[in-house]
Amino acid sequence: MGCAATIRKTKLALVIPNLRWGFEGPASCLWHFFPYNMCLLAAMVEAICDVDIIDAYGHDMTDEQLAAALTASAPTVVGITVSMDQCAPSGHHAAALAKSTLPHAIVVMGGVYPTMNARAVVEDTNVDFAVVGEGEYVFRALLEHLRGEGPLPEKGICYRRDGALVDTGRADFIEDLDGLPLPAYHLVDIGKYMNSASRKSVDAPPAYPYARILTSRGCPQDCVFCQVRSISGRKYRPRSAENVLDEIAWLKDTYGVRCLYFDDDNLYTDRKRARAIFQGMVDRGLVMPWVSISTAVFRLDESLVDLMRVSGCRYIDIAIESGSDRVLKEIIRKPIDYGHAKAMVARARQQGIYVAANFIVGFPTETWDEILQTIRFAEELDADYVKIFVAIPLRHTRLWELCERENAFKQCFSESGVKWNTGQIETKDFSSADLTILRAYEWDRINFADPAKRERTAQVMGVTQDELLSIRRDTLRAALDVIRNSPA
Numbered sequence: 446m447g448c449a450a451t452i453r454k455t456k457l458a459l460v461i462p463n464l465r466w467g468f469e470g471p472a473s474c475l476w477h478f479f480p481y482n483m484c485l486l487a488a489m490v491e492a493i494c495d496v497d498i499i500d501a502y503g504h505d506m507t508d509e510q511l512a513a514a515l516t517a518s519a520p521t522v523v524g525i526t527v528s529m530d531q532c533a534p535s536g537h538h539a540a541a542l543a544k545s546t547l548p549h550a551i552v553v554m555g556g557v558y559p560t561m562n563a564r565a566v567v568e569d570t571n572v573d574f575a576v577v578g579e580g581e582y583v584f585r586a587l588l589e590h591l592r593g594e595g596p597l598p599e600k601g602i603c604y605r606r607d608g609a610l611v612d613t614g615r616a617d618f619i620e621d622l623d624g625l626p627l628p629a630y631h632l633v634d635i636g637k638y639m640n641s642a643s644r645k646s647v648d649a650p651p652a653y654p655y656a657r658i659l660t661s662r663g664c665p666q667d668c669v670f671c672q673v674r675s676i677s678g679r680k681y682r683p684r685s686a687e688n689v690l691d692e693i694a695w696l697k698d699t700y701g702v703r704c705l706y707f708d709d710d711n712l713y714t715d716r717k718r719a720r721a722i723f724q725g726m727v728d729r730g731l732v733m734p735w736v737s738i739s740t741a742v743f744r745l746d747e748s749l750v751d752l753m754r755v756s757g758c759r760y761i762d763i764a765i766e767s768g769s770d771r772v773l774k775e776i777i778r779k780p781i782d783y784g785h786a787k788a789m790v791a792r793a794r795q796q797g798i799y800v801a802a803n804f805i806v807g808f809p810t811e812t813w814d815e816i817l818q819t820i821r822f823a824e825e826l827d828a829d830y831v832k833i834f835v836a837i838p839l840r841h842t843r844l845w846e847l848c849e850r851e852n853a854f855k856q857c858f859s860e861s862g863v864k865w866n867t868g869q870i871e872t873k874d875f876s877s878a879d880l881t882i883l884r885a886y887e888w889d890r891i892n893f894a895d896p897a898k899r900e901r902t903a904q905v906m907g908v909t910q911d912e913l914l915s916i917r918r919d920t921l922r923a924a925l926d927v928i929r930n931s932p933a
Contacts, residue, residue, distance in 0.1 A: 455493065455494035455495070455521055455522060455588055455591065455592055456494060456495045456497075456518070456519060456520045456521050456522070457490065457494045457495065457496045457497070457520055457521075457522045457523075457524060457588070458496075458497045458498075458499055458514075458515060458518045458520035458522070458523050458524070459483050459486065459487060459496060459497070459498045459499070459524045459525075459526070460499045460501060460511070460515075460523060460524065460525045460526070460539055460543070461478060461480065461483060461498075461499070461500045461501060461502050461503065461526055462501055462502060462525060462526075462527065462532070462535040462536050462538065462539035463501040463502045463505060463506050463511070463535060463539075464478070464502050464532050464535050465502070465505065465535075466534060466535040466538045466539075477638075477641075477642050477644075478500070478502050478503060478528075479638050479656075479657045479706075480498065480500060480503075480628075480630075480633055480635075480638060481628055481656075481657050481658075481659065481708070482526065482528075482556075483498055483500075483526060484498070484628035484629045484630050484632060484633065485581065485625065485626070485628045485629075486524070486526075486555075486580065486581060486584060487628075487629040487632050488625075488626040488627060488628055488629040489581045489582070489584065489585050489625070489626060490584065490585050490588055491629055491632070493585070493588060493589065493592070494522075494588060494592075496629070496632060497518040497520065497632070498632050498633050499511065499514045499515070499518065500633065501514075501539065502535075503637065503638070508538075508542055511539065511542055512542055512545075512546045515542070515543060515546045515547055516546060516547075519547075520547065520550055521549075521550055521551065521591075522550060522551045522552075522553060522588065522591065523540075523543040523547065523550050523551070523552045523553070524553045524554075524555065524584070525539050525540055525543070525552065525553070525554045525555070526554075526555055526556040527554060527555075527556040527557065527558035527559060528556050528557050528558070529557055529558060530557070530558050530561060530562065530672075530839055530840065532558065533558050533562070536554055536556075536558060536559075536566075537569055537571070537572075540552050540554060540569060540571040540572050541571045543571070544571040551573045551574070551591060552571060552572050552573050552574075553572075553573065553574045553575075553576060553584070553587065554566050554572050554574070554575050554576070555575070555576035555580045555584065557672065557676055559575040559576060559577060559603075560576075560577050560578055560615070560675075560676055561672060561675065561676070561839075561840055561841050562840065563575040563577045563603035563612060564603060564610060564612060566603070567603050567604055567605055567610060568610075573604060573605075574587060574602050574603070574604045575602065575603040575604070576601060576602060576616070577601050577602060577603055577612075577613075577614065577615050577616060578600075578601050578615040578616035578617075578618070579601075579616055579618060579619050579662070579677075580601070580616065581619065581625060582616070582619065583598050583600070583601035583602065583616045586598040587602060597613075598613065598616070599613060600613050600614050600615065600616050600617060601613060601614070601615060601616025601617075618662070618663070618677070618678050618680065618682065619662070619682070620682060622661070622662065622682060622683070622684045622688075623684050623685055623688040627692060627695060630700065635700060636654065639653065639654035639655055639656060639700060639702065640653045640654050641653075645906045645907060645908050645912070645916065646906060647760070647799065647801055647829075647830050647902060647905050647906055648736060648738065648760060648762060648801065649905075649906065649907065650704050650706070650734075650736070651704055651734040651736070651759045651760065651905075652703045652704035652733070652734045653703065653704065654700060654701055654702050654703060654704070655702060655703065655704035655705065655706060656696045656700065656702045656704075656705060656706070657705075657706040657708050658689070658692060658693065658696070658705055658706065658707060658708065659707075659708045659709060660683065660684050660689045660707065660709050660712060660722070661681065661682060661683040661684060661709050661710075661711055661712065661714070662677045662678075662682045663677045663678045663679065663680045663681045663682045663711070664677060664678075664679065664681070664710050664711055665679055665680070665681050665711070665714065666711075666741075666778075666779065667679075667778050667843075668766075668777055668778065668779055669776055669777050669778060669808070669842065669843045669844045669847065670777070670805065670836055670837070670838075670839070670842055670843075670844040671842060672839050672840075672841060672842055673710050675841045675842070677710075681711060681714050681715070683714075683715055683718055685718075686718050686721035686722045686725055687725070689722050689725075690722065690725040690726065690729055690731065693705065693726065693731050694729065694731060697731060697733070702733070703733050703734070704733055704734045704735065704736070705733060705734075705735040705736070705757075706735070706736045706738060707735060707736070707737050707738070708738060708739075709739060710739050711739070711741065712737060712739070712740070713740065713741050713744035713745065713749070714741070714744060716744060716746075716749060719749065720749065720752060722756075723752045723753055723755070723756035723758075724752065724756070726756040726757065727755060727756055732755075732756055732757045733757045734757050734758075734759045735756070735757045735758055735759065736758075736759060736760045736761075737753075737758065737760070737761045737762065738762050739762065739764065740761040740762055740763045740764075741763075741764075742763040742764075742765070742781070742785070742786045742789050742790075743779075743780050743781060743782065743785065743786075745789045745793075746789075747788075747789075747792050750789060750792045750793050750796060750798070751792075751796060753793075753796075753798070754793075754796040754797060754798055758798050759797075759798065759799060760798065760799045760800075760801070760905070761793060761798055761799075761800055761801070762801045762802075762803060762832075763786070763789075763790070763800065763801070763802050763803065763828075764779070764802075764803045765781055765786055765802050765803065765804055765822070765823075765826065766779055766781070766803065766804060766805050767804065767805065767806075767808075767815075767818075767819050767822075768783075768804070768818045768819035768820070768821060768822025768823060769811070769815035769816075769818045769819060771815065772808060772811050772815050772819075776808050776809075776810065776811070776847070777805075777808070783822065786826065787825075787826060787827070790802070790826055790827060790828050791827070794827075794828075794829065799829045799830070799901070799905050800828045800829050800830070801828060801829065801830040801831070801832060802823065802826055802828040802830070802831050802832070803832045803834065804819050804820075804822075804823050804831065804832070804833050804834065805833075805834045805835070805836050806819055806820075806833065806834075806835060806836065806880055806883070806884065807835045807836040807868050807870050807875060807877075807880045808836050808844070808847070808870070809844075809847045809848055809850075809851035809853035809870060809872060810847075810851060810872070811872075811874065811875075812874050813874045813875060816874075816875065816880075816883070820833075820883075820887050820891075823887075823891055824891050829898060829901060829902065829905075830892055830898075830902055831888065831891045831892055832888070833883075833884040833887060833888050834884070835868040835870075835877070835880045835881070835884060836868070836870055837868070837869060838854070838869060838870060848870060851872070853870050853871065853872050854869060854870065854871075855868065855869045855870060855871045855877055856871075868880045868881065878928045881924050881927050881928055882924060882925075882928065884924075885920060885921050885923075885924035886921065886924075888920070889917050889920070889921060893913075893917060899913065
């Protein structure tokens with residue numbers, strides 16, 4: 446489209462695509478998409494336009510149902526979020542549906558995928574603009590431009606003009622996160638999200654209703670596999686402790702929230718601030734069960750762990766990544782001290798906090814013996830639960846560059862139809878099939894050999910022992926199915 450198009454009266458539909466459109470069957474996509482980001486974006490623009498939020502994923506919509514919802518909304522602008530590269534097909538599918546249903550609507554795509562792949566996004570003629578980077582202010586400025594009330598944003602968009610691609614680069618990172626509004630949860634049936642989880646897992650909410658909260662952006666670490674530094678930058682940008690506590694109080698008072706998920710990549714980077722948040726929860730009567738999905742174990746100390754428990758912490762997920770010192774230091778570049786990690790796991794478990802630990806295997810140059818070192822340390826760590834992942838190369842990461850240098854991409858990686866539930870890296874030391882079987886069977890052995898741990902895990906997941914056994918069997922069978930159905 447030409448950038449001179451103007452819409453005097455703006456009606457906006459924000460669309461969460463049905464992520465299942467890009468995966469092999471519903472069992473392959475089990476995320477519970479809490480609409481925090483979409484509702485935050487809506488809060489930024491609802492003063493200048495009418496907003497509908499259409500969650501095709503949460504309602505498992507068909508093409509026909511999404512088309513009907515768009516027709517009923519009759520927006521002049523359709524905003525589509527795509528949160529991961531892996532979900533790109535669902536985003537493009539939603540854009541095609543939007544254009545075929547509403548040919549004159551302007552389609553804007555934002556999120557992680559457009560931020561990392563803006564030019565590829567706007568090569569799709571169903572997409573008029575890609576928002577590149579943090580979109581709260583950029584998207585509002587774009588809507589104002591489309592209303593004829595200002596110029597196009599100078600940064601943060603990619604689009605076509607007279608057949609040529611225009612890429613203005615990434616939007617500036619938002620420094621004052623306290624200045625962002627509270628998410629517009631009144632625009633969705635928020636109870637549907639706060640009172641349900643997508644599956645039985647150890648990180649399921651320990652109480653309902655629950656809410657997710659993000660208290661900072663940016664990551665000072667440089668992990669080989671992670672896009673976060675490219676998405677949010679290396680500079681750590683926290684909200685103030687008081688601002689975070691005000692949001693928690695609002696969630697409790699307005700929606701009766703009884704459980705929190707801290708979704709930060711780096712909640713503990715500023716330990717003084719982290720302590721202020723947890724102590725503030727105690728002082729302001731906001732103690733409730735809470736979960737920390739990404740917990741930097743190297744930022745923890747005993748007194749901080751103790752305060753976390755007092756403020757309500759029930760579950761932490763720590764990322765160790767590798768049991769091989771060489772892999773950890775030379776490839777991943779994560780400052781893990783194995784002795785300190787063991788001590789923090791022991792302290793957290795002693796305090797009654799359920800601890801899950803993440804490990805990744807299958808890096809280029811990693812040997813089979815180093816993979817086995819990781820498996821051994823995963824067992825020695827003595828966490829309540831161990832998750833073993835296969836390394837997945839994402840664009841704009843050092844892992845992608847390492848795969849290119851080492852010629853380690855699986856042969857079929859660039860072909861259409863690549864499945865993201867199996868490894869895409871292969872070397873002389875391992876195949877993706879080797880890793881698929883290893884991670885499934887070692888996950889089962891490490892997590893369920895001890896009857897006491899097995900019992901506690903069943904309690905945390907909210908299942909019976911028979912149900913847990915069924916989950917274990919299904920996981921092992923799924924691994925075998927992946928191997929049978931994967932491209933050679």
